[in-house]
Amino acid sequence: MTLEKIAIIGAGTMGNGIAQVCAQVGLEVTVLDISPPALAQAMETIKKNLGRLVSKGTLSDESADAALLRIRTTTDYSQLADAQWVIEAATENLDLKTRLLRQVADQVHPSCIIASNTSSLSITQLAASVERPERFVGLHFFNPVPMMGLIEVIRGLQTSETTYHHALALTERLGKTAITAGNRPGFVVNRILVPMINEAIMVLQEGLASAEDIDNGMRLGCNQPIGPLALADLIGLDTLQSILEAFYDGFKDSKYRPAPLLKEMVAAGYLGRKSGRGFHSYP
Ligand code: NAD
Numbered sequence: 001m002t003l004e005k006i007a008i009i010g011a012g013t014m015g016n017g018i019a020q021v022c023a024q025v026g027l028e029v030t031v032l033d034i035s036p037p038a039l040a041q042a043m044e045t046i047k048k049n050l051g052r053l054v055s056k057g058t059l060s061d062e063s064a065d066a067a068l069l070r071i072r073t074t075t076d077y078s079q080l081a082d083a084q085w086v087i088e089a090a091t092e093n094l095d096l097k098t099r100l101l102r103q104v105a106d107q108v109h110p111s112c113i114i115a116s117n118t119s120s121l122s123i124t125q126l127a128a129s130v131e132r133p134e135r136f137v138g139l140h141f142f143n144p145v146p147m148m149g150l151i152e153v154i155r156g157l158q159t160s161e162t163t164y165h166h167a168l169a170l171t172e173r174l175g176k177t178a179i180t181a182g183n184r185p186g187f188v189v190n191r192i193l194v195p196m197i198n199e200a201i202m203v204l205q206e207g208l209a210s211a212e213d214i215d216n217g218m219r220l221g222c223n224q225p226i227g228p229l230a231l232a233d234l235i236g237l238d239t240l241q242s243i244l245e246a247f248y249d250g251f252k253d254s255k256y257r258p259a260p261l262l263k264e265m266v267a268a269g270y271l272g273r274k275s276g277r278g279f280h281s282y283p
Helices: 013-024 036-056 061-069 094-107 123-127 161-173 189-205 211-222 228-235 237-251 260-268
Strands: 005-009 028-032 071-074 085-088 113-116 136-141 150-154 177-181
Touching: 005 013, 013 028, 013 036, 013 061, 013 136, 036 061, 036 071, 061 071, 085 094, 094 113, 094 123, 113 161, 123 136, 136 161, 150 161, 161 177, 189 211, 189 228, 189 237, 189 260, 211 228, 228 237, 237 260
Parallel strands: 005 028, 005 085, 028 071, 085 113, 113 136, 150 177
Antiparallel strands: 136 150
């Protein structure tokens, strides 16, 4: 059966981006959120992002209008009944996700595949909360979804070979490249990226170099598009600390301990761009 209908749970940063790319490749998209204002905001964001593509000349007016028309929003789980795929991109909280995944599984057809976009929770544990865990998989998109080319496909212990192959096919349909990752905290990309940022903070804390020099060093010496400390400010220092703590808990390895300077900055309320001050200032 060809894939036509997909549902996205959660209309936030990631959910609206995933909905947009799905609609752009011709899928009928249902976006479900508990919050009507979040749904309205998501439609506004998608409209704005599609408009930007039109003004850049990468998308025609007609295609942008057609993509918008393929998206409907709802707060009602019974609207998921005809979805062939569901991608969950709701708030990162284990209890919330297990509860809502059960609700999703109760509504969808047995052939529906359910995916989670979680960054830090176990796909095996989330799969255990649904009736057909063999039809559950991790699809980890990157932010901003319409711009970023990668999806990590994560197989839980229960994920079947068929589900995995359907996940690879969906990734290809969305015009993204898949890498396959095992179910460990951080999967592949964040597992490598986040300790690198933490080490940059350790280097700053030891007084080896200034924040500007650390960022310039990694930009000009390693061709990174943005320095690690500027990236920390973009991610949010509180989020970064939570990710490191999840790694530290998950692996019980001291190499993942958050840098003391990071914890101190979070305690001071210096959270990066969102608070106007982090390793750099954002007046
Ligand atoms: P967000 O806070 O922007 O959006 C979450 C949305 O979920 C909100 O609109 C909220 O109303 C909705 N929601 C909460 N409970 C719900 C429920 N019971 N039913 C339906 N909707 C519900 O969060 P986000 O940044 O988009 O993150 C979503 C997921 O994507 C998380 O699992 C996160 O770990 C993952 N992720 C985030 C990023 C990122 O850079 N932000 C990157 C990759 C993966």
